[in-house]
Each structure stands twice: as C-alpha cells, then as structure tokens.
Amino acid sequence: MHAFVRADLAELLAVGELPFALWSFRRLAAEPSVGRVAAASVLYAVLILSHNLTAFSFSAVLATFCLVLVLSMRNWRVASYLAAAIVLGLALSAFLWLPALGEHT
Numbered sequence: 001m002h003a004f005v006r007a008d009l010a011e012l013l014a015v016g017e018l019p020f021a022l023w024s025f026r027r028l029a030a031e032p033s034v035g036r037v038a039a040a041s042v043l044y045a046v047l048i049l050s051h052n053l054t055a056f057s058f059s060a061v062l063a064t065f066c067l068v069l070v071l072s073m074r075n076w077r078v079a080s081y082l083a084a085a086i087v088l089g090l091a092l093s094a095f096l097w098l099p100a101l102g103e104h105t
C-alpha cells in the first residue's frame with residue numbers, strides 16, 4: 001500500500017516481477033535449455049532496470065534460491081545454466097549499473 005501512496009510505480013512494477021523471476025529460474029532448473037536461460041536472464045535484467053534497490057535486495061534471495069535448487073537436485077549442469085542466466089541478466093542491464101559503479105569515487 002505504501003508504494004501506492006508514494007506513487008512509486010517503478011518499485012511496484014519491480015515487486016510484481018519478483019514471482020515471475022523466481023518462476024523462470026525454477027523452470028530453468030527443472031528443464032535446462034538455452035531458451036529458458038534467455039527468459040530467466042531477461043526477467044532478471046528487467047527487474048534490475050525497473051528498480052535498483054528492489055533488485056539489489058532480491059539478488060541475495062535469488063542467489064539463495066538458486067543455491068537451494070542446485071543442492072536439492074545435486075546437478076552441477078543446472079548450476080552452470082543458473083549462473084549463466086544471472087550473468088547474462090547482469091550483462092543485459094550493465095548499461096545502467098556499470099556507469100553507476102564508475103561514479104562511486
């Protein structure tokens with residue numbers, strides 16, 4: 001409700017994307033494929049582009065979720081697909097966060 005009062009639509013959009021991002025990474029772990037890597041990475045990139053703070057907080061949740069998936073499946077091939085999706089998502093959104101790292105001086 002607080003996002004409605006402040007009219008923070010970017011934050012509201014990012015919070016709405018969280019379940020879809022988790023769902024896409026779960027589907028990727030269940031049946032790994034290049035198409036599912038692309039879908040998961042695009043959803044993660046859209047989350048980063050929509051609201052930085054929500055994405056920053058969610059990244060720890062996503063890493064933990066992926067770790068639990070890998071440990072429960074005991075399949076290291078799945079780990080490589082999940083890592084590729086995260087790295088590709090970061091690469092797709094790098095034009096936003098990479099200049100911000102450079103301005104940290």
